[in-house]
Amino acid sequence: MQMTIVGAGAIGGMIGAHMAAAGHDITLCDVDHAHIDAIRSHGLTIEGPIASFTVHPKAIYAEELDGLHDCIALAVKSHHTATASALVAEHLSPDGVLLTVQNGLTLDTVAQCVDRSQIVTAFINIGADVMEPGLIRQGNIAAFYVGEPFTNEVTDRVRRLVEALPYAKSTDNIMGYLWGKEAYGAMLWAGAVSDLSIAQSLSDPRYHDLMIAIAREVLDQAPVKPEGFDGFEPMDLEGSLVRLAAFNAKSAKSHSGIYRDLMVRRRPTEVTELLNDLTGPLTTHVGRIIQAIERGERTCEVANLDLVNAYYRAHRFAEPLHAIVHYLDAPRRAESGPLHGYQIGVKDLIAVAGTPLGNGNPIDMSGPPSKVEAPVITKLREAGADIFATTSLLEYALGSPHPDLPDARNPVAPALTAGGSSGGSAVIVAVGAAQIALGTDSGGSVRIPAHYCGVVGFKPTYQRLSLRGVTPLSPTLDHLGILTRDVATASRCYQILTDANEATSAYPRPRLGFVAGQLDDDLLDETVANALHRVLALLGEAGYELDEVNPEPFEELDRCFETIISYEAYQIHAPQLLADHAHFGKETARVLALGGDITPAHYEHALQERTAGIEALIAASNGIDMLIGPTAPMVAPGQNPSIDTPEGYLEGVMTRAYNLTGQPAISIPIPGSRLPVGLQLGTAFGEDLALLHWAAEIEELLQRA
Structure with missing residues (x-):
């Protein structure tokens, strides 16, 4: 078979190398001149536990593509789809076939340039990475399916492609595989914000529920029946984590391509396409963190995955109890510090720049973002903490919820109140979404919700924590307070906020x-x-x-x-x-x-x-x-x-x-x-x-x- 592969990176290059080794007429086309030059000079090498060989296919720059071609494979990153599709459209013969081999849901973009009747689609889960120009490491052999995206039949052209492609099989539900990959891919995106391997992020019990939730969020959007592959079964997400962790532990490809793009190749990922393809809070939170990593505001580390987990627990447990007002995606903070890796909720009468100061009042909540920030928030950011959510309160902290806003409910018994006025802050800590939450206390508004919800509520000495940027209720009685799961965390937060140091000598037992x-x-x-x-x-x-x-x-x-x-x-x-x-x-x-x-x-x-x-x-x-x-x-x-x-x-x-x-x-x-x-x-x-x-x-x- 003659095939021109546009996109000679990890997947396109791996496919092309195997086909060339099998005697097919392959042309590799790419915008990466260094990669093409290396292939021209000394061939394309595949290495790894699966195979090691070198082939010498024809290799051209993208701008050198000319003439009409009967079979073109499109194997570019999804964010390059529009540009590559326009190029392909100029060179695909009227009765030719375009095979898309991509992650993501790119068909609509491709179909804007190429007639739908010419498009065949592939799903691939084989792990491969470009290690250097002209060298691709293939980590495993995995699922590879080809099918018609607009009909439910296996056609002759699909059979011909399957016969020529390495490891490929035919299917009459190719879109089901692509949606299955979207769900699995969402877990990989989440894991990629950390520095854990794929197997580690999927097997770590801390993230078990998060991974299932993010996969389910995607599957719930699928317009077709999602298909399983390589241990991933849409109807058994619990078991899928075990199987996928074992599958990836055996692969020579330890980290996802997203992680390598972020931390090794330092190039943009397909995150914008992820956010365009999918709706849902968890995929959005992950996408925003990846965008922050791309901008250099963050680096891939476990603290990011802990933040995603905090969003998950807030959505899953705190939000139904009416404890959340706003989420702050990929919040600004120092790269390191004594509160690095801590997730913090903030009562919504403490000013957080860029977020409306809601005060438990629906008019204020729909107002403009705050242009100022309370010094206590700035101090927490400087300590490396993630200010990731604002929490609900009784209106202006006075004692009653606004009639258009439900008050926070108790995490132990939702028919009961969480208490006021800092009820939302108590809830977000009690359900394990935040390690720390800030509240205010003018007569017990931190301690009483802590009492009702089973957490620690600390009201420091008057004026030890600054009330600047906090909507006042009673200036001579108002205190800023801290809610946590244990006293040690409250003490740590207090000492950081006040620059206080605990005495080195032992405290005598109190009377x-x-x-x-x-x-x-x-x-x-x-x-x-x-x-x-x-x-x-x-x-x-x-x-x-x-x-x-x-x-x-x-x-x-x-x-x-x-x-x-x-x-x-x-x-x-x-x-x-x-x-x-x-x-x-x-x-x-x-x-x-x-x-x-x-x-x-x-x-x-x-x-x-x-x-x-x-x-x-x-x-x-x-x-x-x-x-x-x-x-x-x-x-x-x-x-x-x-x-x-x-x-x-x-x-x-x-x-x-x-x-x-x-x-x-x-x-x-x-x-x-x-x-x-x-x-x-x-x-x-x-x-x-x-x-x-x-x-x-x-x-x-x-x-x-």
Whole structure:
């Protein structure tokens, strides 16, 4: 057979070499002059475990192609399809055959230049790489099918091609194979953002669910019945991973062609065609990361695959719980740093450049991208972290969801709330999508969602984390907070954000105190009471001293909370409320309006009460190193109560004091309950690292029990 192969790279060159060795009349055509020159000079060599030989076919530059040809094979990268198809169209005889041998769904592009009746299509899974000009390494023998793309029959011309091509078989469902390859290829694209081999990325249990999900995302778009090959079976993706990992482990081609294009040949990939061919969030996230690698903003490393996995878990688990507002594709960050490889979610009232600052309000969420960025976000990027999603919140962090936006639901029991106002941040950590999430806490809005969702919620000392770029609610009560799965991660994040260094000397065992009445069974629901009694017993067995603290200073201090938060929130939002009342949800507008009845004199009096209350509280806690108690007196309810209701008051009765004093406080999960319960620990102003140290010690004690 006479065949001109346009695209003499890994696949086209490998096919041409085998055909030339079998005695066929082959012409290799390529834009890579160095490759063509090498073939002209000393032939085309195939090496590897399958075969080693050299042939001397005719080799021409693309611009040298002339005359009419009866059989042309198109074996170029998919992003070169349009240019190559235009070239082929000039030189394909009127009754000639064009064989496409490409990855991707390129037929529509080819058919714009070549009559559909002349096109035959091939699917190939043989692994080959161009190692240097004139040298191709063939890694294996794998599936190679040829068929008619527009009919379901095996024609004579297909049979003739199959007879001449190496390893080829005929099929009446060639598009099914191409869609099967698209699904398998999507897994290879995902693996290529890392530096793992194909076999490693497919067999690593960390990415098992991701790989299945990305393949299924593609298969769900197939307009034909996808076909299996080389261990890949569309109806058995679970087993496919095992078979494909074993298949690729035996191949001399360890990494995909995408990876080699990115890291070895340093040339553009077919990613744009991938994004054009396929819709779906996971393939889009992968494509954007590859584009960032092409631009030199990233390099192929496992951290990228971990980021893709974070997107997957957010889509799969956090999004159905209404925890996600926006995804940030291939986010900017330093190439390395102490938080490199960490994925972080950010409450959507903390400014992230390039993303609307949503504030839990649908009008704001559809607004323009933020032109500014909170310093805390910049600091995380500089530490190498991936800020990959913004998370949902109660409207303006005030206590109620906007009626057009569902509030975040509980990952343990979705019929219940995740808590407010940082519920989305708690969820994204609880479901394992993010290692860290940022929230804000003006009366417990980090610690209460942590308590409800079974994660760690840390509110540092007042102003230790900058609130610049954060939509305020109550400036004298607002704190930026950190949510994580464990105390060690919260401590790591806090130290990086504050440039703090943990003391080298050991912290002495703290003397513990509890506020009288906060452990009473008549205040706590049964689940919380039982969990707290278990904790007290464990602490006693471990040798901790536990003393009762007079509740009166706490109760007196608490009385000024509502006046302060209501007055300050109204001062911030009154201009918008008075100009456009409908901008806010009905409940948020109602609660905001309450602050309009508070006079400056009443506010100043509340501030004075606060100052006196803090002094009394510190005096009452003299000799106590750390206060402990439940984070909230109940487990997660069905809905978030408004802050001016009895239920809302009760929800924050344990947490508000630490916003008024500015002291650091943390909620850590108490294992063993049907619904999550948090233990709150608080200590003196500025003793954040000591609190984190003690919290980690108690966390370990609870986990061992």
